[in-house]
Amino acid sequence: MIRSRQLAYRYPKGPVLAFPDVDVPQGGVLLLAGPSGSGKSTWLALAAGLVGATSGQLDVAGQSLGAGGAALKQGAALDAWRARTIGFLPQKLHLSTALSVHDNLAMAQWAAGLAQDDQRIGEALEALGVQDLALRKPAQLSGGQAQRVALARAVLLQPQVILADEPTASLDDEAAAASLALLQSTARWEGATLVIATHDARVARFFSENTSQKGLLRIVLGRKQL
Ligand SMILES: Nc1ncnc2c1ncn2[C@@H]1O[C@H](COP(=O)(O)OP(=O)(O)OP(=O)(O)O)[C@@H](O)[C@H]1O
Numbered sequence: 198m199i200r201s202r203q204l205a206y207r208y209p210k211g212p213v214l215a216f217p218d219v220d221v222p223q224g225g226v227l228l229l230a231g232p233s234g235s236g237k238s239t240w241l242a243l244a245a246g247l248v249g250a251t252s253g254q255l256d257v258a259g260q261s262l263g264a265g266g267a268a269l270k271q272g273a274a275l276d277a278w279r280a281r282t283i284g285f286l287p288q289k290l291h292l293s294t295a296l297s298v299h300d301n302l303a304m305a306q307w308a309a310g311l312a313q314d315d316q317r318i319g320e321a322l323e324a325l326g327v328q329d330l331a332l333r334k335p336a337q338l339s340g341g342q343a344q345r346v347a348l349a350r351a352v353l354l355q356p357q358v359i360l361a362d363e364p365t366a367s368l369d370d371e372a373a374a375a376s377l378a379l380l381q382s383t384a385r386w387e388g389a390t391l392v393i394a395t396h397d398a399r400v401a402r403f404f405s406e407n408t409s410q411k412g413l414l415r416i417v418l419g420r421k422q423l
Pocket residue numbers: 208209210211212214231232233234235236237238239240396
């Protein structure tokens with residue numbers, strides 16, 4: 198489902214980031230750990246096809262995103278693949294402040310080139326327990342509610358892969374545990390592979406206590422910059 202070999206990325210005028218090899222089965226959990234600046238967000242951007250690898254192989258849900266994948270889909274085709282395959286939960290949730298909760302989800306369908314499907318939007322909001330908030334604007338939500346809405350949006354199109362960037366940053370222990378339980382149960386419900394980038398030790402603890410060893414891979418990115 199996710200497989201990488203000798204994956205590396207170089208920012209223009211920046212360091213070369215070299216990543217450990219990974220093999221993550223469908224439905225598995227990958228934790229990307231490592232200190233600030235070790236390349237966690239970059240790895241997520243590579244897996245989402247937002248940036249192309251400088252060298253090495255990366256296959257995500259059947260799509261070759263590595264440097265050898267010269268046939269990498271471009272432009273609109275890559276955007277459509279991403280919209281249908283990847284659910285992204287960014288650290289800053291990026292809900293559109295001008296739109297209602299419902300319309301934030303409708304916009305995700307629109308961005309994927311799909312017709313608006315109010316029933317599916319209702320189902321996604323209900324699965325995350327925020328169906329009563331559909332007509333509110335993001336500014337009228339608590340932090341936890343906003344995170345649920347962002348997660349509903351991330352899984353709206355039933356992605357094969359959920360990428361979450363520091364989902365517990367700035368949360369207290371109770372909220373962090375709730376957030377991780379929500380991510381885990383949502384990924385299980387959708388049968389999705391879950392990738393979490395974090396330097397929060399609570400995340401590793403949560404998944405080692407709540408996931409079978411077989412389905413869990415943790416890699417620690419270092420400052421192995423060439
Ligand atoms: N646009 C850029 N141009 C040049 N270098 C960059 C750019 N973006 C990130 N970097 C560098 O690449 C490295 C990896 O950054 P990245 O954001 O992936 O790390 P991270 O592990 O996600 O960090 P954090 O935990 O602080 O979010 C860092 O050394 C960073 O300074």
